Amino acid sequence: MEEPVDLEMDHMDKFPNHEKVSKIFKFFVFMCTLCSLAMVATAIMALVLANGGGKPTDWQDFVGIIVLLLINSTIGFMEQKKAGIAKDALMAHLAPKTMVRRDGEWFKEDASILVPGDVIRIKAGDKIPADCRLLQGDPLKIDQSALTGESLPITKISGDKLNYGSTCKQGEIDAVKRHWSPLQNSGYGEIPVAMPTLFFVIMASGCHQLSQQGVITNTFTALEEMAGMDILLIDRTGTLTLNKLSVDRNLIEVYAESVDRDVVVLMAARASRVEDQDAIDAAINGMLKDPKEARAGIQEIHFLPFNRKDRRTALTYIDNEGKMHRVSKGAPEQILNLVHNKSEIEHRVHCVIDKYAEQGLRSIAVAYQEVPEGTKESPGDPWQFIGIIPLLDSPRHDSAETIRRALDLGVNVKMITGDHLAIGKETGHRLGLGKNMYPSAVLGNYKYFDLFEDADGFTSVFPEHRCEILDHLQIRKHICGMTGDGVDDVPALKKADIGIAVADATDAARKASDIFLTKPGLSGIISVILTSRAIYQRMKNCTTYAVSITVRIVLAFFLITIIWEFDFPPFMVLIIAIFNYGTIMTISKDRVKPSPQPDRWNMAEIFRTGIIRTFKVTSLQKKDVKDLRMLASALYLQVSISSQALIFVTRTRGWSYAARPGTFLMTAFVVAQLITTLIAVYANWGFASMQGIGWRWAGVIWLYNLIFYIPLDPLKLFIQYIGRERSFKRDAHQLRWAHALRTLHGRDLLETRVTEHNNDGIQQHEGEDGVATEHEEAPLLPDL
Numbered sequence: 001m002e003e004p005v006d007l008e009m010d011h012m013d014k015f016p017n018h019e020k021v022s023k024i025f026k027f028f029v030f031m032c033t034l035c036s037l038a039m040v041a042t043a044i045m046a047l048v049l050a051n052g053g054g055k056p057t058d059w060q061d062f063v064g065i066i067v068l069l070l071i072n073s074t075i076g077f078m079e080q081k082k083a084g085i086a087k088d089a090l091m092a093h094l095a096p097k098t099m100v101r102r103d104g105e106w107f108k109e110d111a112s113i114l115v116p117g118d119v120i121r122i123k124a125g126d127k128i129p130a131d132c133r134l135l136q137g138d139p140l141k142i143d144q145s146a147l148t149g150e151s152l153p154i155t156k157i158s159g160d161k162l163n164y165g166s167t168c169k170q171g172e173i174d175a176v177k178r179h180w181s182p183l184q185n186s187g188y189g190e191i192p193v194a195m196p197t198l199f200f201v202i203m204a205s206g207c208h209q210l211s212q213q214g215v216i217t218n219t220f221t222a223l224e225e226m227a228g229m230d231i232l233l234i235d236r237t238g239t240l241t242l243n244k245l246s247v248d249r250n251l252i253e254v255y256a257e258s259v260d261r262d263v264v265v266l267m268a269a270r271a272s273r274v275e276d277q278d279a280i281d282a283a284i285n286g287m288l289k290d291p292k293e294a295r296a297g298i299q300e301i302h303f304l305p306f307n308r309k310d311r312r313t314a315l316t317y318i319d320n321e322g323k324m325h326r327v328s329k330g331a332p333e334q335i336l337n338l339v340h341n342k343s344e345i346e347h348r349v350h351c352v353i354d355k356y357a358e359q360g361l362r363s364i365a366v367a368y369q370e371v372p373e374g375t376k377e378s379p380g381d382p383w384q385f386i387g388i389i390p391l392l393d394s395p396r397h398d399s400a401e402t403i404r405r406a407l408d409l410g411v412n413v414k415m416i417t418g419d420h421l422a423i424g425k426e427t428g429h430r431l432g433l434g435k436n437m438y439p440s441a442v443l444g445n446y447k448y449f450d451l452f453e454d455a456d457g458f459t460s461v462f463p464e465h466r467c468e469i470l471d472h473l474q475i476r477k478h479i480c481g482m483t484g485d486g487v488d489d490v491p492a493l494k495k496a497d498i499g500i501a502v503a504d505a506t507d508a509a510r511k512a513s514d515i516f517l518t519k520p521g522l523s524g525i526i527s528v529i530l531t532s533r534a535i536y537q538r539m540k541n542c543t544t545y546a547v548s549i550t551v552r553i554v555l556a557f558f559l560i561t562i563i564w565e566f567d568f569p570p571f572m573v574l575i576i577a578i579f580n581y582g583t584i585m586t587i588s589k590d591r592v593k594p595s596p597q598p599d600r601w602n603m604a605e606i607f608r609t610g611i612i613r614t615f616k617v618t619s620l621q622k623k624d625v626k627d628l629r630m631l632a633s634a635l636y637l638q639v640s641i642s643s644q645a646l647i648f649v650t651r652t653r654g655w656s657y658a659a660r661p662g663t664f665l666m667t668a669f670v671v672a673q674l675i676t677t678l679i680a681v682y683a684n685w686g687f688a689s690m691q692g693i694g695w696r697w698a699g700v701i702w703l704y705n706l707i708f709y710i711p712l713d714p715l716k717l718f719i720q721y722i723g724r725e726r727s728f729k730r731d732a733h734q735l736r737w738a739h740a741l742r743t744l745h746g747r748d749l750l751e752t753r754v755t756e757h758n759n760d761g762i763q764q765h766e767g768e769d770g771v772a773t774e775h776e777e778a779p780l781l782p783d784l
Contacts, residue, residue, distance in 0.1 A: 007615030014129060027077045034194035040069065068578050096507060099276045100131045101174075106275040114177045121276060123172040124307060125487035125506025128162045130177050137173035138304070142166050167508045171485055172305035199539060203234075204589040208536040212308075213527045214519040224539075225497045226532035229411060230598040231473055232481045232525070233466070236417035236427060236457075237482055238279075239502050239522060241393040245283035248390060251361070255345060256368075256386040265386035268366045269294035271315050271329040278306070280364065283391060284329075302376040304374050306490040308463055310334060316376045324371040324569035326380055331418075332388065335365035352388055360430070361390040400431045402522040407432075409529055411481075411598040415457030416479050418475050424459035433457060440465045453478075479598065483522075500525065508748040533594035540599075542587050544650040549580065575679070576640050579672040583644050593659070631690035634701060636690070637680035641705045643667055648713045652680035658712055677702075737765060 029080070044062075050672045095112040099121040106121070111129035120132060122140065134140070138347035141153040144166045153169045156162060159407045162175060203220040210217060217223060238244055265287045272281035274295060285291045297320045301754065304314040312330025319325060328335065332353055336342050359743055366387050367763060372382035403413050408654045415433055417424050425435040434456040441452070443458075443465055453470045458465070465705040466482065473480050482489075482496035483504040493499030493512040510516050517524040680701075682692045 023077075027073060040065075043123065043363050045509070062531065065574065068574070069730040070091065079316070093461055096127060096129055098126070101105055116177050118177040120177060121172070121174055122162070122168050123305060124170050125508050126168045127507030127511075128164055128166045128168065131164050132162050134158050134160050134175050136174060136209065138171055140168055140173055141170035143169050167487070167511075169508075170307055170309075174686070179361070201540070201585060202535055202538050202542070205588045206531050213524060215515060215517055215528055215718040216526045217515050219514050222537050223528075223532040225479060225482070226515070226528055227536035227595075227599045228479045229481045229529070231414065231478045232406060232413045232483075233414050233416050234483050235485065235502070236415050236419065236487075236503070238400045239395060240415065240427065240431060241395050243279045243393060245279050245362075245391045245393050247283055247287050248392070249287065251356070251390045253385070253388045255388075256258055256384050257346075259386050261387070264366055264389065266293065267327045267368055267386060268329045268364065268389055270298070270317065271313050271366070273303070273313075273325045274367075279393075282387065286363075296661055304324045304328075316371065324374050324378075324380075326367065326371050327366070327368050328383075329364055329366045329389075330361050335367045335383075335385065337408055338367055338383040339385040341385070345385055349385070349388065353420060354422055356388075356390045357420040358426065359390075360423060360426040361392055362419055362423060364389045364391060369663045382595070395427065395430055396521050398523050403431055403433060405526050406529070408596075409526075412453075414455060414469075416460050416469070417457065417463050418461050419459060421459045425456050443468045443578060452476075463488035463491070467495050481525075482527075483589060484513070500639065505784070526688050530594050533599055534592045536599045537592040537594060538587050538590060541590070541592070541647075542584065542675060543650040545587075545647055548646050548650060563682050565757065574644065575676075576636065579640060579676060580643055583647060583668040583672050586662065586668045587647070587651070589664045590659065590662040592651070630693050630697075633680045633683065633690045633693045634697060637676060637693070637698060637703050640707060641673055641702065642708070644672060645705065645709055646712075649709075649716055654717075 010134065048569055098111045098114070099106055100109045100114065101119040101121075110753060114130050119135070124127065124131075128142075134436075136158050140156045142162065143153045143157050144163065145730050158173075161178070161267065172636045178464070200220075204221060206223055207217050207220070247260055247265075249265070252264055254261060254264055265284065268284045269291075272284050272290070274285070277285065285294060288294060298317040300315065300317050301324070302316040304310075304312075306313045309332070311334045314322065314326060314327050314328035315327045328338065332349055333449065333751065335351060336346060341347070349365070356515050365385065366389065367383045368386050369380045369383045371378050373380070406413050413433060415424060415428055415431075415437070417427070421437060421439050424437040426438060429431075429435050432486060436456040436457050438451065438456060438458055440458055440460045451468070452636060453476065458469060461469075464486075466489070470480055471576065474497070477496045481498040481500055483500045483502050484490070484493045485502050487506055487508045490508050490512040497515040499549060501513035503517050503520045515528060539703075555695055647665070648656045648661060651661065651665075677698055680693055681698050683690050684692055
């Protein structure tokens with residue numbers, strides 16, 4: 001009898017928290033980006049260059065630039081902290097658990113409270129939860145690359161030590177928890193990648209939004225890739241289906257003499273785990289009147305766990321008469337390869353499998369042999385094929401709707417399954433995917449390569465086939481997402497443009513993925529698609545505005561200085577920059593309309609649009625105002641208003657007045673321009689060479705800017721039209737392909753809806769923070 005474990009006496013042996021990087025250091029990191037260092041250099045230059053000719057030190061510009069730098073760093077720091085808190089809260093619910101035996105019983109326990117002496121179970125895909133020593137069992141393949149840098153898995157046998165943090169790639173065995181080692185107490189640091197603060201804020205805001213919906217993003221770049229994803233490869237079992245199997249006893253096929261259906265179920269149950277069961281084991285054991293029947297009257301000698309290569313399990317046992325037997329269950333093809341009379345029964349077996357598959361049923365075959373030699377290593381007598389058990393795995397209630405929404409968003413969904421071709425077709429038909437399925441055998445035949453884009457899915461797929469499918473699609477310039485949950489999915493998750501680990505995925509799959517879902521099903525993927533496209537649109541709006549305002553201010557003040565020889569106060573340029581900065585930061589919360597089709601960067605269009613939108617300002621710079629100080633105030637007001645007004649033009653591809661901006665953006669614009677107008681009207685700043693111009697001139701400048709704002713929308717639409725003409729063939733090909741896919745899937749969409757390629761063709765209602773809320777369904781894009 002095992003001694004009870006005293007958790008309190010052993011101090012619960014909880015993993016120590018890694019020492020966190022100080023907040024001061026994190027804030028300092030934001031001040032050390034290339035952009036921040038350039039601002040520091042500018043501040044120093046403003047201080048040094050202004051001291052010539054007996055002029056006083058230009059402290060105003062220096063202080064202003066430093067204030068802008070502090071604002072820039074503070075916003076980035078706060079957004080990172082906000083996203084980090086949300087992610088940590090979600091991760092707390094995903095704390096790793098492990099199977100542990102205490103008082104003779106197996107149950108799941110938090111890995112963080114294992115104590116020395118605990119017996120734990122390790123299987124393929126598990127991250128080793130603690131330093132431990134292997135007990136009796138089959139060898140394991142362990143990946144220690146995270147600890148040692150060794151890329152190839154190493155073999156561990158009974159008695160070997162395993163280190164916390166390594167990953168089990170193959171096998172299953174029990175182990176005993178050891179005491180801490182220094183490795184477990186070592187800390188790891190994290191340094192964020194330098195990026196422009198606004199892009200960082202937009203990404204962090206999107207990650208925070210997704211974490212509230214149960215989606216965790218491991219990398220920022222995954223969101224950008226997700227916006228352009230046009231193909232999504234999805235696992236069938238456990239992702240499109242519930243992975244809760246049921247068995248119809250009346251449909252069980254028996255092949256051996258003197259064996260009935262009850263014996264077939266009993267033999268299958270013996271080849272299953274009694275504890276820590278997967279879905280198949282649970283369904284088969286559930287067919288017994290008493291689950292203990294599976295081990296009643298026998299002594300277990302050796303259990304061979306399931307792995308993706310052998311695709312079967314086996315139990316070697318001794319009965320109450322002292323005779324040794326072996327029973328195995330698994331994929332019918334694998335079991336057929338074991339039996340001695342394969343050629344005699346193969347046709348009959350395949351007919352039964354096909355019959356099951358037409359009804360959407362999976363097949364599990366069972367075989368039996370005697371082992372007269374009496375050792376677990378003995379090959380035993382010839383295997384006997386005793387029966388086939390049908391398993392029903394019903395689709396999730398939301399799978400069909402999720403697929404429909406993905407197709408309407410221009411994402412072609414393809415099902416990946418290891419099941420029979422007929423099962424794939426039946427499942428595809430039920431879920432609205434279509435029946436255009438291909439077996440994995442076509443992957444090596446170049447004659448079928450052109451069919452890959454039109455395929456609705458692939459069947460009889462092994463882990464290595466996933467990477468081949470990705471190769472064929474990525475060569476054709478598709479951006480592919482791939483879902484996975486097991487250790488064998490890791491290579492494909494890494495190879496995909498966006499690797500997506502689904503709920504209940506192994507630690508190895510989560511580590512290899514870019515995004516992982518914490519809720520069952522695929523509905524979270526739609527949230528990611530819409531959020532990523534909204535993020536892309538905000539980034540595109542920001543980039544277009546940045547090009548416009550940069551060229552505009554540089555060009556305007558260049559002409560003022562060179563042609564009109566007017567020395568505009570640098571301090572006022574800095575004030576404009578600060579107000580513009582505050583307003584543009586609200587873009588991260590602005591209302592946007594995600595594109596109905598996958599998005600990709602088109603830098604030529606962005607720069608062409610941004611540059612042409614700046615030309616109207618050059619005619620404003622010479623005014624009939626004699627006092628140069630009043631002229632400076634007038635120029636300051638005109639440039640500030642027109643610069644920030646460009647945000648409303650660049651934030652949408654359609655008419656700016658038809659797309660209501662977010663509350664944050666509108667409030668920031670009103671506040672900034674109210675302060676700007678008050679400065680221009682009343683300021684009498686000698687250090688900045690400015691004098692108030694009064695409300696009459698201020699009203700004239702506001703009217704002037706309003707008049708010149710009107711033609712910006714037509715100019716923008718004209719530029720977009722020219723850009724679309726140049727890329728018409730490419731876009732037409734993509735839209736024809738998307739329309740053809742919808743036709744294959746039975747989606748009778750109107751041509752106008754398919755070809756609606758601008759963001760303003762979507763009616764979507766959103767909240768004040770830019771997050772869409774349920775109101776009414778849009779013609780093409782469903783509400784978030």
